[in-house]
Amino acid sequence: MLTEIDFIALARKETNARKKMRYLALAHFKEGQSRTAIADALKISRTSINKWVSLFLNHGLEGLNDARRTGRPSGLTLQQKKALSDYIEAYSELNKGGRLQGVDIQNYIAEHFSIEYEISNIYRLLRELNFSWITCRSKHPNIQTSKHPNIQSNHKKHKMFLKSFLMETILNIPWQIRLENVDVWFQDKARFGQQNTTTRVWARKGTRPRVVQQQQFEYAYLFGAIYPSSRATEALISPVVNKEVMKLHLQQVSKATPKGRHAVVVMNSAGWHTQELAVI
Structure with a gap:
């Protein structure tokens, strides 16, 4: 078994310095050197050389692994x-x-x-x-998790909205407007506010306990529109969201459109985005 193993190759691949030294000692031993000569060459005590050779001869390569250190016994049962x-x-x-x-x-x-x-x-x-210091998942104070066993999975199901610019939008502009005179704006709105965050707790690894979090907060609505070709933007901040505020925002876009050009505003499919908004 000793002659079949390339200890030099094992030593080159080994990252553990102690184990690498054992492989080198056995490489010298394989070449026929005495244990005293090996100890002098590697600057290791002869007792260690004897121990490593004995472990290999009795248990093979497994015998060269570090023994598990138990350390100080735990104070808790x-x-x-x-x-x-x-x-x-x-x-x-x-x-x-x-x-x-x-x-x-x-x-x-x-x-x-x-x-x-x-x-x-x-x-x-x-x-x-098996505990780790992790952030909790929040839940509304009025939600009883026991009555909603799938609440966690439902929160993970987010709908993806993709805004696409349809040819029908171009076809619906006045006939006398040339396509090269059309500015395509993209508009959306978002609600912003301040809300407290959850804290960290000690919990089992792989779990995230839910804790009650007050989810009410003061907020405002931001209406934003962008014309990507020129990087022009128009924004409006309002405490409410309705058709009247939307009309004000469209008026801003209209004023930002140069004379002789036509603005097409692409927006989402909210229920109150009706033809009435076009009358501003």
Whole structure:
């Protein structure tokens, strides 16, 4: 088995420095060098050389792997870890919101298990218990998740709207207007406001608990239009959205259109975008 393995090639591919040294030692051993000579060449104790050769002869290449280091035993028993996990998981799903910080978990362990943990070890323990520090998903205060089992999947189903410029738009302009004298504008509106954000909690990896979030906020509407060919823009900010405000915005576009040219405004298919808007 010793003669069939290319230890030099293994050493070149190995990223672990300790394991690479073991491969080099066995490469020298394969060439017939004495263990004392190998120790002198690699500046390693002869005891280590003897150990590596023995491990390889008895267990093959697997014997050269680093043994798993158990480290210091955990201060919590399996039952205590289970209780701590249940406490953190239950707290992350409370409807009233809030969050557990490292010091809170530190105090909980000291109070219930009479074990003192350094705060740095608290975070190490949380990772060991498969918890991560993540942002919650928000839900409306009036929504009862139990009555809407598919609420999360429904939130992910967003409709994609594609605005297309149809030839019918060109065909509907006055007959005397030449196509090269037509300015095509694209118009839309959006609502802007301020709203609080959700906080982070300790939760199981791969999960995102939902917490109640107030979703009411003060907002205003921004009407915007752009003529891409010239990069001209027209905007209007309003506290409400209706046909009258829309007409005001179309008037702005009309005033921005040079004399002798005709503006075609492409907009979405909102129910109140009717022919009446063309009369401004």
